[in-house]
Amino acid sequence: xxxxxxxxxxxxxxxxxxxxxxxxxxxxxxxxxxxxxxxxxxxxxxxxxxxxxxxxxxxxxxxxxxxxxxxxxxxxxxxxxxxxxxxxxxxxxxxxxxxxxxxxxxxxxxxxxxxxxxxxxxxxxxxxxxxxxxxxxxxxxxxxxxxxxxxxxxxxx
Amino acid sequence: xxxxxxxxxxxxxxxxxxxxxxxxxxxxxxxxxxxxxxxxxxxxxxxxxxxxxxxxxxxxxxxxxxxxxxxxxxxxxxxxxxxxxxxxxxxxxxxxxxxxxxxxxxxxxxxxxxxxxxxxxxxxxxxxxxxxxxxxxxxxxxxxxxxxxxxxxxxxx
Amino acid sequence: xxxxxxxxxxxxxxxxxxxxxxxxxxxxxxxxxxxxxxxxxxxxxxxxxxxxxxxxxxxxxxxxxxxxxxxxxxxxxxxxxxxxx
Amino acid sequence: xxxxxxxxxxxxxxxxxxxxxxxxxxxxxxxxxxxxxxxxxxxxxxxxxxxxxxxxxxxxxxxxxxxxxxxxxxxxxxxxxxxxx
Numbered sequence: 001x002x003x004x005x006x007x008x009x010x011x012x013x014x015x016x017x018x019x020x021x022x023x024x025x026x027x028x029x030x031x032x033x034x035x036x037x038x039x040x041x042x043x044x045x046x047x048x049x050x051x052x053x054x055x056x057x058x059x060x061x062x063x064x065x066x067x068x069x070x071x072x073x074x075x076x077x078x079x080x081x082x083x084x085x086x087x088x089x090x091x092x093x094x095x096x097x098x099x100x101x102x103x104x105x106x107x108x109x110x111x112x113x114x115x116x117x118x119x120x121x122x123x124x125x126x127x128x129x130x131x132x133x134x135x136x137x138x139x140x141x142x143x144x145x146x147x148x149x150x151x152x153x154x155x156x157x
Numbered sequence: 158x159x160x161x162x163x164x165x166x167x168x169x170x171x172x173x174x175x176x177x178x179x180x181x182x183x184x185x186x187x188x189x190x191x192x193x194x195x196x197x198x199x200x201x202x203x204x205x206x207x208x209x210x211x212x213x214x215x216x217x218x219x220x221x222x223x224x225x226x227x228x229x230x231x232x233x234x235x236x237x238x239x240x241x242x243x244x245x246x247x248x249x250x251x252x253x254x255x256x257x258x259x260x261x262x263x264x265x266x267x268x269x270x271x272x273x274x275x276x277x278x279x280x281x282x283x284x285x286x287x288x289x290x291x292x293x294x295x296x297x298x299x300x301x302x303x304x305x306x307x308x309x310x311x312x313x314x
Numbered sequence: 315x316x317x318x319x320x321x322x323x324x325x326x327x328x329x330x331x332x333x334x335x336x337x338x339x340x341x342x343x344x345x346x347x348x349x350x351x352x353x354x355x356x357x358x359x360x361x362x363x364x365x366x367x368x369x370x371x372x373x374x375x376x377x378x379x380x381x382x383x384x385x386x387x388x389x390x391x392x393x394x395x396x397x398x399x
Numbered sequence: 400x401x402x403x404x405x406x407x408x409x410x411x412x413x414x415x416x417x418x419x420x421x422x423x424x425x426x427x428x429x430x431x432x433x434x435x436x437x438x439x440x441x442x443x444x445x446x447x448x449x450x451x452x453x454x455x456x457x458x459x460x461x462x463x464x465x466x467x468x469x470x471x472x473x474x475x476x477x478x479x480x481x482x483x484x
Binding site (some may be wrong): 016017019025027028032036037040092106 | 184187189197224269
Binding site (some may be wrong): 037053055084095096116121125126127128138140141145 | 328377393394398
């Protein structure tokens with residue numbers, strides 16, 4: 001059984017520390033993949049002053065735990081960590097961390113991308129950009145919905 | 158142009174520090190993917206006491222730099238780091254680190270897997286396992302050659 | 315009649331000017347019945363939920379489809395497509 | 400004649416009992432000509448390089464194919480399929 005850790009909150013995370021906690025000294029995880037999503041400096045106007053991340057408390061944790069469990073059922077994972085921040089974030093700040101550990105590198109890669117693709121379409125977070133004057137909600141992207149689709153069986157509706 | 162960093166040597170690496178050096182405070186890299194390969198505790202006998210990593214000095218750095226440059230030509234990357242250790246390594250120790258940064262997560266994921274697939278088939282490193290009594294050279298795996306093949310154009314020989 | 319707690323998030327909360335409300339629905343109502351009732355209010359509700367715009371519904375914090383039933387005492391959230399990560 | 404520096408790595412170095420050697424080759428020799436010459440030695444060289452076993456050759460630290468030429472003064476390395484990462 002994969003060890004699954006989910007955390008949602010305003011606090012920043014430390015990749016090195018989360019990685020160390022994930023694998024510790026155990027020698028089963030021959031492959032660890034980490035994804036870090038960060039605030040980019042482009043979108044509204046030329047300059048995003050602040051990105052506000054809203055979420056649906058309670059449901060976010062539940063949705064992330066389900067996505068991680070689905071990944072662990074699909075690939076032979078030893079451990080999964082998902083950390084997602086909420087609240088105001090500035091360019092270059094970290095938003096999301098996904099860590100997947102496995103004996104096999106392709107399992108760790110694929111499970112990690114699977115978790116991010118589902119997180120982007122199923123976990124209730126919303127971004128609002130503001131440049132100090134104007135604020136606007138970020139639109140969902142078709143490319144994210146398509147990325148999620150690729151994990152469905154071919155005969156899915 | 159992607160910033161490319163290659164390092165080969167006996168010293169261990171710190172994922173958190175390499176990540177911080179890769180992206181610093183810049184807000185172009187919305188997505189960072191890290192792969193860490195570690196020594197597993199299985200193979201020869203039940204217990205690998207030590208894994209000795211030999212390499213071809215000079216050619217290793219050149220091969221890794223070429224693989225990283227190929228990845229940067231194929232995906233819109235902002236930065237790449239590849240660190241590979243040599244010498245004696247024990248179970249749970251780190252062997253290899255690949256970091257890829259991009260504005261787009263699928264570019265960061267795919268470039269990272271591409272680099273690992275080519276590293277596994279093109280970079281001159283060899284593993285020898287020893288349990289204290291017996292030592293044996295690790296055989297190359299067909300699955301690694303197949304993983305590399307998937308990046309070739311469909312009409313390649 | 316069943317009592318249902320409605321929650322709105324993100325852009326929908328802004329355009330409705332409403333964080334939450336409590337409604338009573340006939341027993342056996344499905345998600346589609348609730349949406350039809352909100353659309354009947356007209357205004358922003360009709361614009362957002364009655365036309366071509368895409369939205370999502372969660373019942374008791376699970377993503378739901380139009381024909382999913384709404385149990386008594388349910389927490390039903392309506393929100394735009396998500397944009398986290 | 401060209402002088403060539405030969406290097407052996409990993410298992411091949413062990414079975415040949417040799418880290419490196421210097422050879423002279425006729426000008427215009429290709430990788431395949433060098434391999435044929437080594438196979439003609441018999442013993443471990445014939446076993447490893449003359450049969451079904453897989454090996455790799457690098458010329459001046461670039462992976463090479465059988466018909467690649469070997470320039471004068473080249474560094475030619477012969478080694479098993481790699482197993483790093």
